[in-house]
Amino acid sequence: MTIKDNNQRYGKVSRILHWGLALLILWQFLSAAARFFFEDTSIEAFFWPTHKPVGFLILVLMVLRLVWALLNVKRRPESVNLLAKLGHASMYLLLIAVPVVALFRQYGAGRSFEPFGIPVFSGFEGEKIRWMIDLGSDFHSTLGWILLALVVGHIMMAFWRQKSDKTSVIPRMWGK
Ligand code: HEM
Numbered sequence: 001m002t003i004k005d006n007n008q009r010y011g012k013v014s015r016i017l018h019w020g021l022a023l024l025i026l027w028q029f030l031s032a033a034a035r036f037f038f039e040d041t042s043i044e045a046f047f048w049p050t051h052k053p054v055g056f057l058i059l060v061l062m063v064l065r066l067v068w069a070l071l072n073v074k075r076r077p078e079s080v081n082l083l084a085k086l087g088h089a090s091m092y093l094l095l096i097a098v099p100v101v102a103l104f105r106q107y108g109a110g111r112s113f114e115p116f117g118i119p120v121f122s123g124f125e126g127e128k129i130r131w132m133i134d135l136g137s138d139f140h141s142t143l144g145w146i147l148l149a150l151v152v153g154h155i156m157m158a159f160w161r162q163k164s165d166k167t168s169v170i171p172r173m174w175g176k
């Protein structure tokens with residue numbers, strides 16, 4: 001297994017990023033679902049406090065993943081079709097846009113942000129920045145749920161290709 005990608009399969013770095021982020025994103029949707037379905041219960045109390053810090057970690061790792069993808073763009077396996085290409089690109093876009101609009105809302109509301117105790121920005125007193133709050137409130141959860149639909153579609157397509165007589169793409173991302 002090589003560090004970099006090649007045109008047959010993804011390399012070590014892409015795989016670690018893919019599967020590591022898949023786990024973090026799964027956790028992120030568990031916390032979102034806990035808030036949506038189990039407000040004011042011990043389930044929400046357990047999952048929800050991790051939502052902002054883990055969301056921020058996902059953003060940082062996605063920026064690294066984007067840089068890595070661009071560095072490897074000529075080497076990686078070719079997308080099986082246009083739908084796969086657009087689907088992958090949309091997941092990148094949303095995995096960056098969804099946390100970014102939440103951070104705008106956090107900042108615009110004058111609230112400080114210290115994920116894992118790291119000071120990212122401090123809060124302020126006085127008038128709130130309306131457009132930043134609206135950006136987050138209008139788009140964060142809607143785009144978040146759209147992202148979940150894309151992820152579910154992505155996983156189903158991977159298994160469907162495996163089951164049908166199409167060439168499987170799973171060995172590109174998993175196994176030798
Ligand atoms: C990739 C990262 C993220 C994903 C996929 C995500 C997803 C979601 C989803 C689906 C909801 C809707 C829950 C509901 O309908 O009740 C939500 C709510 C929320 N998220 Fe995130 N989130 C992410 C990152 C963040 C970050 C970084 C912050 C804070 C800086 C944040 C703050 C919030 C807040 C305050 C809510 C509740 C208000 C609302 O529904 O908009 N999220 N998130």
Ligand code: HEM
Nearest residue numbers: 018022025069077079080088091151155158169170172173
């Ligand atoms: C939160 C969960 C997931 C996200 C956000 C995600 C996202 C992506 C993205 C963006 C790619 C393009 C390559 C890259 O830049 O890394 C990719 C490739 C791939 N993913 Fe996922 N993935 C997730 C989970 C899964 C799961 C559970 C499977 C299991 C079947 C899977 C199977 C694959 C395969 C086989 C490829 C290579 C596809 C190809 O080259 O055409 N993914 N994934």
